[in-house]
Amino acid sequence: MDSIERAEATVSDRLTGPCRIDVDRLRGDFPILSSTVYGKPLVYLDNAATTQKPAVVIETLRNYYEQVNSNIHRGVHHLSQVATDEYEKSRRTVQRFLNARKVSEIVFVRGTTEGVNLIAQTFGRSRLAEGDEVVISAMEHHSNIVPWQMVCEQMGARLKVIPMNDRGELLIEKYAGLLGPRTKLVSFVHVSNALGTVNPAREMIQLAHERGIPVVLDGAQSLPHLKVDVQELDVDFFVFSGHKAFGPTGIGAVYGKLKHLEAMPPYQGGGDMISSVSFEKTTYNEVPHKFEAGTPNIAGAIGLGASLEYLAGLDLDVVAGYEEGLVEYAHEALLEVPGLRLIGTAEKKAGVVSFVLESVHPHDIGTILDREGVAIRTGHHCAQPVMDFYGVPATARASFAFYNKREEIDILVQGLGKAIEVFR
Amino acid sequence: MSFVNELYQEVILDHNRQPRNYGDLPDATEKAEGYNPLCGDRVTVYIKRDGDVIQDVKFVGAGCAISTASASLMTETLKGKNLAQARVLFEKFRDMVMGNLDMEMDDEDLEKLVVFHRLSDYPVRVKCATLVWHALLSALEKEEKAVSTE
Known part of the structure; x- marks a missing residue:
């Protein structure tokens, strides 16, 4: 059409x-x-x-547990291979759905909240120093406020808030004015869960990029309603939850530009996120596995793949x-x-x-x-x-x-x- | 009777419309705040005590019909009661709204508070009614910080 x-x-x-x-x-x-x-x-x-x-998601979960259930990235046996293939296939589905350049730019997390925490504690923490500033907006969900408050407190940085008008629209001129030499990061909601406002993400990202500032977009409410293209948005990070997009609970994803993900320290330590471990030194796995410590929500990730395939069919x-x-x-x-x-x-x-x-x-x-x-x-x-x-x-x-x-x-x-x- | 009338009985609607004992109490001997983080309801309870007896009790706050009416009816019921009676009443009230009280046997001291007995069919709304009571107890126990339903 x-x-x-x-x-x-x-x-x-x-x-x-x-x-x-x-x-x-x-x-x-x-x-x-x-x-x-x-x-x-x-x-x-x-x-x-x-x-x-949708039934297709429910069926996918059922099939997984009836016919595939196994741990991934470990076993040499048949089921482990199938589970790994399905899990990684879902990662490619997410990549295609967001139009990310590379599949390694997709990290599975529990949901938007964990995604924002991951970015704040890795990317945020490694960029922020005392007196630096993080810019968020007046209409954020607590999950895009508290993780930034926490990292600001840890690093001695400050939180700045983009104001809005009575209709619930961000004041873009004020936003531009907030972006200064100390601004190290901008994070805002794409579509507000409380107000429904669709923020002009492309324009806001551009304004930040003109000053060399990376941007995190909370896509929890946008992904289910709008077509999202991370390359067109040129956003540095995009985070969403599967369960708000017709998928299972407990699964979501972080999209991050490869250059950022590669430079970022790991989030949690454990199995699967390492290449080798000794008591003297551990080498981390490559992205995105570096950020996926422990057995992930395998069924959830595969179910998310099914829900995005369903959405992509509309x-x-x-x-x-x-x-x-x-x-x-x-x-x-x-x-x-x-x-x-x-x-x-x-x-x-x-x-x-x-x-x-x-x-x-x-x-x-x-x-x-x-x-x-x-x-x-x-x-x-x-x-x-x-x-x-x-x-x-x-x-x-x-x-x-x-x-x-x-x-x-x-x-x-x-x-x-x-x-x-x-x-x- | 439809569910709406069972839950929102006339007495509750009346106390929601015109809460009794609403306002602060300048000569209060105790005061405490209650906060329900799930819905944002806040209530402050003021008590004027003479020895063991609650002489006066008032409240201020914004909440749903159940929480406003519960606060209003609580203040009416408590005036003149001693602390031990207040605690017993709270326990009975809590048991009633949680469906753990035998209404045939044990409802006599609850007086007007029995209008809340159908709340046991609405578990998510129980905290609306108990918030003010938690604040009261905390005032009597002289806890300084705001109590929370969580």
């Missing part, structure tokens, strides 16, 4: 619903979506917390357009609800709609919706600074995937009506 067709598909999705993406057929790929909760059809709107898994630009339509539809429908305030109204958003009601606390909203079969997230979304910025203790958040439908948003809105009725 060329770009004009794609643009048309996106526009018509918004106007008349999906035309190039057959949501009902796709829903059939996800067994849990046909289940009921308290006798009502499940309306799963908590995809920013975790996504549901047209991700059409998916993004369809989801954009869902967000717009949700905004319009929610603004009809009396006393509702949207939290995060950036021009460019993906997948997330956060809100508060004047008369009902988010937790009470969550409980009442739950009994309608509607799963949303309530709380601070691990982004307390964002809550402080908007002066709310918590929000209610509906977050979408391509398998969600407008009818589900209607059920959400009806549920909110019930909540308001109870607390009248």
